[in-house]
Amino acid sequence: MTQTRNPLAVYKLLPKTNCGRCYLPSCLAFAAAAVKGEKKLADCPYLKLAEAEKFVGGVEERDPDEMKRQEKVADLQKLVAKLDFSEAAERLGGRLVNSSLMIKSLGKNFMVDRQGKVSSECHTHAGLTIPLLSYIVESKGGEPTGDWLPFRELQDGAAMSPLFTRKGEDGLKQLVDQHTDLLELLIDLFSGQRLVAGFSADISVVLYPLPKLPILISYWKAEEGMDSDLNLFFDSSASGHLGIRSIYALAVGLVMMFEKIARQHS
Numbered sequence: 168m169t170q171t172r173n174p175l176a177v178y179k180l181l182p183k184t185n186c187g188r189c190y191l192p193s194c195l196a197f198a199a200a201a202v203k204g205e206k207k208l209a210d211c212p213y214l215k216l217a218e219a220e221k222f223v224g225g226v227e228e229r230d231p232d233e234m235k236r237q238e239k240v241a242d243l244q245k246l247v248a249k250l251d252f253s254e255a256a257e258r259l260g261g262r263l264v265n266s267s268l269m270i271k272s273l274g275k276n277f278m279v280d281r282q283g284k285v286s287s288e289c290h291t292h293a294g295l296t297i298p299l300l301s302y303i304v305e306s307k308g309g310e311p312t313g314d315w316l317p318f319r320e321l322q323d324g325a326a327m328s329p330l331f332t333r334k335g336e337d338g339l340k341q342l343v344d345q346h347t348d349l350l351e352l353l354i355d356l357f358s359g360q361r362l363v364a365g366f367s368a369d370i371s372v373v374l375y376p377l378p379k380l381p382i383l384i385s386y387w388k389a390e391e392g393m394d395s396d397l398n399l400f401f402d403s404s405a406s407g408h409l410g411i412r413s414i415y416a417l418a419v420g421l422v423m424m425f426e427k428i429a430r431q432h433s
């Protein structure tokens with residue numbers, strides 16, 4: 168990939184709308200990230216790649232999955248823009264701050280403006296954008312019950328359960344097997360809570376990726392003759408906040424985020 172080293176040259180090619188679809192707060196931030204190699208030019212859907220090609224001497228292919236993600240974000244943003252934010256704040260466990268909606272995810276503040284643009288102090292937030300916007304659009308409100316269910320027992324969960332086990336629980340189990348302090352680290356990084364009573368697991372951690380949608384991670388260490396085990400549980404009210412596909416995307420997206428964190432800390 169050939170890239171220019173001058174952020175202003177990249178900036179000149181951008182529409183300067185600061186729309187956030189590249190998951191950065193502004194076009195200038197995108198230009199700076201592009202020259203550092205932290206973003207591909209193709210991550211801005213509005214950049215004319217043919218023009219960029221002349222300029223930087225090489226064209227990048229747009230990733231079809233990334234384009235689909237950006238389209239999904241754009242669709243959700245249109246729905247968010249139609250919402251009454253005062254009603255939404257109450258329904259979602261958020262707050263109104265200067266006409267934006269503030270929602271906590273994993274202990275960090277996320278701001279969603281009137282156009283559905285998401286910004287956060289959390290630099291790993293790209294994977295949370297779609298679940299967060301889906302929650303704003305889909306959630307019917309209601310408080311967590313404190314009753315935990317496996318994925319397969321959630322509404323419509325049975326059909327996707329084998330895939331969820333493979334991509335979500337098995338992936339996270341392998342990660343915790345390799346990085347034994349990972350769950351403790353997640354408690355520190357993401358304001359998690361350690362559950363001590365009522366669970367037979369060696370460690371049980373509750374995280375709040377969305378204010379009213381907690382996830383419980385229970386891990387059993389390997390013992391003589393027995394492999395380790397890990398299960399993810401959801402509050403029984405979860406289906407009132409997100410459809411099963413969004414719950415799947417949220418949990419599997421978190422596992423991918425934890426993989427990145429584990430790599431950074433190892």
Ligand code: SF4
Nearest residue numbers: 186187189194197211
């Ligand atoms: S997606 Fe493109 S137009 Fe939107 S903020 Fe990023 S660089 Fe600017």
